[in-house]
Amino acid sequence: MIAPAVRIVKLGGSLLDLADVQQRLCRWVADQPAMINAVVVGGGAAVESLRLRDRADGSVHRDSADLHWLAVRLMNRNMRRMARGIPGAQTVWQVDAVRRAARGGLVFLDSLRILNRFDRSPHISSLPWDWSVTSDSIAAALAKLLAATELTLLKSTTPADCRDWRDAADQGYVDAYFPTAVDGVEFAYGVNLRDRSAARWRPVSQTGPPADSGPHALPSP
Numbered sequence: 001m002i003a004p005a006v007r008i009v010k011l012g013g014s015l016l017d018l019a020d021v022q023q024r025l026c027r028w029v030a031d032q033p034a035m036i037n038a039v040v041v042g043g044g045a046a047v048e049s050l051r052l053r054d055r056a057d058g059s060v061h062r063d064s065a066d067l068h069w070l071a072v073r074l075m076n077r078n079m080r081r082m083a084r085g086i087p088g089a090q091t092v093w094q095v096d097a098v099r100r101a102a103r104g105g106l107v108f109l110d111s112l113r114i115l116n117r118f119d120r121s122p123h124i125s126s127l128p129w130d131w132s133v134t135s136d137s138i139a140a141a142l143a144k145l146l147a148a149t150e151l152t153l154l155k156s157t158t159p160a161d162c163r164d165w166r167d168a169a170d171q172g173y174v175d176a177y178f179p180t181a182v183d184g185v186e187f188a189y190g191v192n193l194r195d196r197s198a199a200r201w202r203p204v205s206q207t208g209p210p211a212d213s214g215p216h217a218l219p220s221p
Contacts, residue, residue: 004103005149007035010139011140014079015193022085023153024193025154026031033199034104035149038092040142041079042135051131065129066113069112075135076112083108092096093117098146111138114145114213121145136174137181144184151188160194164203 011030011073015021029037043050043198055066083089086106092098101107115138118124123144127133143151154173164169165179165188173190182188189202 002206004149005035006098006146007032007037007150007152008040008139008143008146008148009037010040010135010151010153011082011157012041012049012153012193013042013075013078015154015162016042016044016082018194021193022082023029025082026086028154028191028193028198030107033137036098036101036103037106038101038142038148039082039106040063040096040139041075041082041108042133043071044077046074046078046079047134050074054131064131067131068129068133069095072112072115073136075138079108079110092104095146100154102183109142111135111142114142118145129180132176134175137177140178140181140185143182149186151182151185152200153188153190154193155190156192156194156198158195158201159190162201162203168201168203209216 009025011021011025015024018024025039044188048162050067052069054120080091082147083091089106089108090097090101093113100105123141127137127141139153140151143149153172157173159168159171159173162171162173165174165182168174168190169176169179186204189200189206192199
């Protein structure tokens with residue numbers, strides 16, 4: 001089945017403390033070439049607190065899958081809060097609902113239900129269930145699952161002196177697994193949404209902009 005181009009927009013958890021984060025997200029989307037915008041919301045302070053408690057308990061490798069799914073549930077809680085504050089925004093978990101979304105609009109992805117439904121997809125099943133994966137890698141996996149043209153990471157910073165995603169992971173700009181997770185995504189880049197100019201960063205190997213209008217195949221539901 002063919003659908004308009006999809007952009008996965010990962011809204012970083014570090015941005016959730018901004019009083020106007022929803023307005024910034026909507027302004028940024030409005031300034032981009034029109035695609036279906038599917039938003040993944042990060043875990044923010046709640047997931048960071050979970051990670052720190054896990055480290056403090058010395059249980060980094062114990063019940064890591066359970067902790068992973070708890071982190072995804074916390075992401076979903078943030079997602080629903082964000083979606084409620086944006087008029088017309090939808091929360092979706094079915095591929096067909098993404099296909100039917102309006103170009104230029106916003107749909108928020110229910111990551112928990114999508115990851116569960118497509119847990120045997122190679123894009124999902126290959127994710128390690130540990131702290132090497134955050135919402136960055138989850139967004140990259142969903143970008144491949146949905147055959148997205150573009151993956152945008154909305155962040156609070158811009159990486160310094162980075163040539164590629166491995167450098168960015170070493171700096172902590174993305175999670176440790178992201179350089180692997182993003183492999184196969186057509187076009188991926190970061191945006192500093194705290195910066196009023198929305199400064200963009202992308203690996204030096206990406207020399208051109210993404211296509212903004214071509215049809216793309218999406219997986220069957």
